[in-house]
Amino acid sequence: MRGNHVIAEAAIRAGCRFYFGYPITPQNEIPEYMSERLSKIEGGVFIQAESEIASIHMVIGASMAGGRVMTSSSGPGISLKQEGISFLSALELPAVIVNMSRGGPGLGNIAPSQSDYFQATRGGGHGDYRTIVLAPNSCQEAGDLTYKSFDLADKYRIPVLILGDGMLGQMMEPVELPPEIPVKRLPPKEWTITGAKGRPSRFIRSLILDPFEEEEHNWKLMRKYEKISKEELLWETFSIEDAKMIVVAFGTAARIAKGAIKRVREEGLKVGLFRPISLWPFPTKILKEISRKVKHLFVFEMNMGQMVEDVKLAVDGGAEIHFYGRPGGIIPTPLEISRIISSYYYQKKLG
């Protein structure tokens, strides 16, 4: 199955019954699949909205009503959704947002790129907030993480971002799909806006004029973010046991890096891979531990250097960090990366 289709089908199987979106390449297969699939499910709602801004606010409405809801887009469209993502965060509403990112800034191009790392992990919207960001590197993982992200969104009442790229969205791989959850068996939500039948009326708002109250709301969000930072970390390691140097990469770049590492390993270079899967929360602690043993980290990204800042924060001067990036939608080959890795490896006199 194609990556975009896997994400859409996994969402349906996780109980997503509401999808609002707007066309943009390279993610159009998600709304196309959702429009077909949701039209055949009772209670399924698909709207092709007039804009990305409208679609994210339709997400807010359906989420207030208690539904499992998703939207998807690519870089320029995600920029427009940032207003809604800030409101989802403030209103503590669950939602799943997929970004099949592309080359940027501006319109850029439709080739795979990782240039939206900052936007995803720092939040491009206003205010003090965090969103969970998961970065799959295969169609199987795209399905599994999408499925999981609905549970995470509900558990913490938080928007969850799936950060992929055009490569992940377009490539086809065999996948094992997760089982379908009957929507009626999902745990009830006690905070929804459904009409005050048999209970006092309630409201969901983000305007808190009293600075002391707003501060308390911010601290409440902070406590939630701290809990997530401890409990929801995801990462993968590959060949790190004897490694003298570790490549840190996420998503598509990690897949390319793994191919490169296999090549240099054949030449006897002791190189491993650390792949953060949750970009926020970033697996800081585990990377810090690794940097106690391995003193050379090679960060490879398909951008001008964004995640490298989180790597630096994590190791806090405990290791030497080298960065290599290819922005603009370039997909380097494993051969290119293996040459760069080995040249750095010998330069540092590791072999």
Add this chain to the structure above:
Amino acid sequence: MKKVFSRPKSIKKNPFHYCPGCGHSIIHRVIGEVIDELGIQEITIGVPPAGCAVLAYFYFDVDMGEASHGRAAAVATGLKRALPDRIVFTYQGDGDIAAIGTAETIHAASRGENFTTIFVNNGVYGMTGGQMAPTTILGQNTTTSPGGRKERRDGFPIPLSEMLAVAKGSAYIERTAVNSPSNILKTKRAIEKAFRAQMRGLGFSLVEILSPCPTNWKMSPVEACHWIDEVMVKHFPLGVIKDITGEKKDVN
């Protein structure tokens, strides 16, 4: 003793924060009366805007979900599509609906989204201190149209309700005012008609209400009510703009 007048059940016992002579309090009350009379308090969901009525959830005793500036129609779309048997209304000012939220509103009307919009038109951005609104009439003084709104510099005011009447998905659109007892009664009847259109599943309904803003118009409340009659209605004529509720069969 027989009780002849009381607070509507759908209005909470919180004192309004609105300025003296402001139309919002009257409009809140009238909506509350209609909700009570239709017996829909338990199934009604309101969407307040950003603007003077941002705190509407402190006043309406129904479930309320806040929208950001201009996005009420999109939030209401999500709510109503998820809960089609509830009654959903948005409450929006002129800046909210006719400037920043124009796209959301026109498309919701065109899709025939089955909710009701209460559009309060006082021709200024009230909460931010009286700047020019999309409905500020030519010649009207605001803090950002000094010397009066000029067409060459500021463009023309937008007749949003007339524009929405053209949309195939709208079922009922009326413009009223709350500057006199008879106009308030007409407003109440219009809101009731709009809610009934929604209950019948007929599509988008909207009531635009010309509402006094003495504070930002720099007038006394009485002068503001007269100004609506003497000036504002010439640009925004009162009456039913679209009504297909008689022609259409119930969709529910």
